[in-house]
Amino acid sequence: MPGGRERELRRRIGSIQSTKKITRAMELIAATRVVKAMQRANAARPYARLITSVIEDLAAGGAEVDHPLLRQADEIRNVGFIIITGDRGLAGAYNTSVIRTAERQVMAHTSEGKGYSLCCVGRKSASYFRFRNYRIDNAMSGFSDNPSYDDARRIAETVSESFLVEAVDQVELIYTEFVSMGTQRVVVRRFLPLVDTEMMAREGSGTGREGSFEFEPSPEAVLEALLPRYTEARLYGALLDAAASEHASRQRAMKAATDNAEELITKLSRAMNQARQDAITTEIMEIVGGAEALGGGDATNADIALASMLAGTDASDLVPAGGHTA
Amino acid sequence: MAVELDVELVSPEEVTYSGSAEMVIVRTVEEGDIAFQAGHVPFLGVLAPWSVDVLRPGGERDTFAVHRGFVEVSHNKVTILSDVSEAADEIDLTRAETARQRASEALAADAEDVEAAAALERAELRLRVAAA
Numbered sequence: 001m002p003g004g005r006e007r008e009l010r011r012r013i014g015s016i017q018s019t020k021k022i023t024r025a026m027e028l029i030a031a032t033r034v035v036k037a038m039q040r041a042n043a044a045r046p047y048a049r050l051i052t053s054v055i056e057d058l059a060a061g062g063a064e065v066d067h068p069l070l071r072q073a074d075e076i077r078n079v080g081f082i083i084i085t086g087d088r089g090l091a092g093a094y095n096t097s098v099i100r101t102a103e104r105q106v107m108a109h110t111s112e113g114k115g116y117s118l119c120c121v122g123r124k125s126a127s128y129f130r131f132r133n134y135r136i137d138n139a140m141s142g143f144s145d146n147p148s149y150d151d152a153r154r155i156a157e158t159v160s161e162s163f164l165v166e167a168v169d170q171v172e173l174i175y176t177e178f179v180s181m182g183t184q185r186v187v188v189r190r191f192l193p194l195v196d197t198e199m200m201a202r203e204g205s206g207t208g209r210e211g212s213f214e215f216e217p218s219p220e221a222v223l224e225a226l227l228p229r230y231t232e233a234r235l236y237g238a239l240l241d242a243a244a245s246e247h248a249s250r251q252r253a254m255k256a257a258t259d260n261a262e263e264l265i266t267k268l269s270r271a272m273n274q275a276r277q278d279a280i281t282t283e284i285m286e287i288v289g290g291a292e293a294l295g296g297g298d299a300t301n302a303d304i305a306l307a308s309m310l311a312g313t314d315a316s317d318l319v320p321a322g323g324h325t326a
Numbered sequence: 327m328a329v330e331l332d333v334e335l336v337s338p339e340e341v342t343y344s345g346s347a348e349m350v351i352v353r354t355v356e357e358g359d360i361a362f363q364a365g366h367v368p369f370l371g372v373l374a375p376w377s378v379d380v381l382r383p384g385g386e387r388d389t390f391a392v393h394r395g396f397v398e399v400s401h402n403k404v405t406i407l408s409d410v411s412e413a414a415d416e417i418d419l420t421r422a423e424t425a426r427q428r429a430s431e432a433l434a435a436d437a438e439d440v441e442a443a444a445a446l447e448r449a450e451l452r453l454r455v456a457a458a
Binding site: 226 | 336338339341355356368370371372396398400407
């Protein structure tokens with residue numbers, strides 16, 4: 001049916017165009033959000049750096065404590081996982097790559113006969129693991145694109161609690177580290193037990209300052225008050241990194257989607273134009289055929305007209321050369 | 327002119343305050359108030375829920391309510407790390423007042439209520455800092 005294909009293509013182009021508008025808008029939103037998320041991550045850095053440097057000072061001051069958060073279990077029976085993903089999709093491979101890494105980690109530990117305990121942060125990881133019948137002990141969501149320190153504190157408290165009551169002997173933190181706009185990578189970090197103070201100090205900036213400190217009340221007491229804050233600050237840093245990564249991934253994914261939509265539109269427009277041209281050609285042929293039938297006789301003339309039409313040239317060019325002499 | 331201290335109040339979200347001061351007065355958990363001036367030996371302490379006073383070179387005074395945190399002093403730099411702190415002018419007086427009433431009522435009903443006691447302490451600190 002002439003015209004039918006054209007109409008169908010036109011409809012498809014229209015639908016792709018509106019999809020493109022949506023993806024373009026999401027791209028722009030993600031672009032502004034990623035800048036904000038990066039600023040937040042940068043603003044939070046002084047606190048994390050200072051708290052590490054305080055630990056450094058404590059290490060230099062020779063603080064030795066037997067804090068429960070430093071408990072190294074003789075035998076690891078249960079491993080906890082904090083899995084940080086986004087609440088929403090359409091962010092490329094962002095959520096899937098975290099989830100895949102997490103699932104591999106869980107498998108690796110369960111195959112060694114250890115138990116697991118999941119703490120899913122973000123709706124995506126929770127729904128994935130729930131669908132696959134994993135046992136989820138904690139699920140928190142609703143703040144993945146804009147985490148606050150209170151969120152970090154809530155998670156850190158819940159997880160530390162299960163560590164302190166020895167429900168888990170080790171906790172791994174799985175999130176996406178924001179390296180730069182172009183690079184984000186999924187990392188697995190030991191969250192608990194905290195490594196000893198020298199290790200923490202080395203993990204930090206490494207700006208060892210001299211001078212012996214006075215401690216009040218005592219190095220041990222300071223460290224004891226400090227360790228919970230340290231876990232919160234680490235978790236907060238991870239949440240901020242994850243948020244920035246999520247926005248960066250979404251921006252990239254939406255840019256790719258917009259580009260693809262554009263390409264599709266170009267392709268379909270070509271197809272549509274051709275379909276229209278075909279329809280026109282068919283119509284002309286019908287008209288010529290009709291005129292031919294009505295006029296009768298002069299068959300060669302009609303043949304030439306038809307041939308020239310198909311060849312895309314002007315019929316008058318062909319007429320003198322043809323056998324139209326009789 | 328006397329050497330001044332650099333003061334920074336840092337929360338997990340951002341650096342909330344930075345400036346110079348002649349003296350900084352804080353209260354640590356056990357041993358009462360302590361004031362720092364330039365040239366103080368390196369010091370590291372756990373803060374009690376109390377006010378932090380920053381005496382500015384011009385004679386002005388900035389007061390903060392710090393509900394918990396740490397103070398680190400080294401090389402004429404005072405850093406206060408706190409995840410719960412407010413500047414005096416950020417405090418909502420009416421809210422603090424209602425919180426105080428609610429907490430004292432809860433405490434009157436149940437003297438063992440630890441949360442209410444902490445809330446009362448916080449509200450009183452806010453009111454005290456805001457009044458100063």
